[in-house]
Amino acid sequence: MWSAETAVPACSPPSSLASTAATFRGTPRAGPLRDVLTAFARAKDVRRLPSPRAWCGGAHWPNLVRHTLAPRLPRECRAVAEAVVDAVLQAEASADTVHLVHGDFGPHNVLWHADQVVGVLDLDHACAGDPAIDAASLISFFGAAQVAPIVDRAILERAMIHRASLTIQLAAAAELLADTGLRDHALTNFVTRHQAGTLHDPGGWQPHLDRM
Template sequence: MVTSPVVTWLQDVWPQYRWQDADVHEACFHDVAVRAPDVVGRVSCHGEQTERVQREHRVLELLGDVQLPYDLPRPLSGVVSRSGRTGMLTSFVAGEHRPGIDWEAASTQIGNALVAFAQVTPEQWTDRLPEPRSWCGGRRWSELVHERLLPRLAPDLQLLATTVIADVLEAEKAAGVTQFVHGDFGPHNILWSGDQIVGILDLDHACLGDPAIDAASLISYYGAERVSQIVDHDVLDRAMIHRASLTLQLATAADLLGDTGLRDHALGNFGSRSRDGTLHDPGGWQPDRHSRTQRR
């Protein structure tokens, strides 16, 4: 039996848990070892990412005081950097993972979750939550795309990427509202019991920002036409603008970590979605702040 490298690392750092029995999952930026029902280990997979993991740890600490009708992971350790990796322990969140759940089964509960996010009152900690896109450069994201990604794109895609970035920044200024945002809200990060959402995972991208950011993630899974049933017109338009930038965000984060394979995959998706007319929405809808008549 071959032992996963993340299991070996966790056994060295936190030997009090039987990590050899853990269920290991590989993600873009972390390896996750789930030792139900006791503990979860989250370990960087791009070397020692101390700053990144510390930011995620701070968010989980902060959200411990937030009143949401769902279980969230809580930090159970500090952040440890050792032997080329950085990790932390979090609490186990119970529930059934249904990443392929269909819209009809999920829409009411997902809509309720968006309302719950909007009702979080952040007066005590607005200056402590990360800014939008902290995981891929934060305020420097636009600059990083121009410096590091545009030279890798064909001229027509360079122009398109510049427009996409400008549209995102303009949409955020026009939003007129900031609130708690999960940042990667979709069925892959939701846990269920029966027909109820009971837990929400992976708050790595959580921030204080435009609620359309969460709607953008939902568009990638369910399409703008369906998401229009649970958000208003203006949020939907901004969500499609945000959705057009998601591949550029992923490519920027990957480039910062030196993951050229993931970066180039994300840039390839940016180009293919542009050619297919699906950059803003898998179904081809386009943002239009004035009417829906021009949407396909």
């Protein structure tokens, strides 16, 4: 049984369990996913966890984007990247709660038995932060329209802002690891999403809180 306090499987799952990646086909299982997010919100002593984005620079991430990554983008995308960073910081400042955040919450990191979540995997990016960060990951998989029923509107708005930053977070992590191939791939994805109008949501939804 999944443990809400530790956010990891309480025992090793049997080999017959399929990951969400194998059982999801474009639609989130709303009830169980909502239950996991609720359990994250109830976790205690989360302020001992790292701050958001420790894996891609932490407090240095904004300057890493502005001074190192943005100059590598096409000229018309540089201001967009900087505005995304500013919007993320503003959205986090507006959040009224700090929760346990998985940091990479999606089909690839959830285990199911029938219709119940029995395991949450890979907490390398876990932090104390805005719960919208985890909703942002779900938006990447399922789209904002299908995530909307399992989070409140304010979280959904902030999640779309966070979602716009995911590729430049990956680019920052790659830069810190000197992985130029991954960095450039992530930056190309940022440009592609911007040009397609899908930075905030694969379906094209835009956050009302966005001021870019």
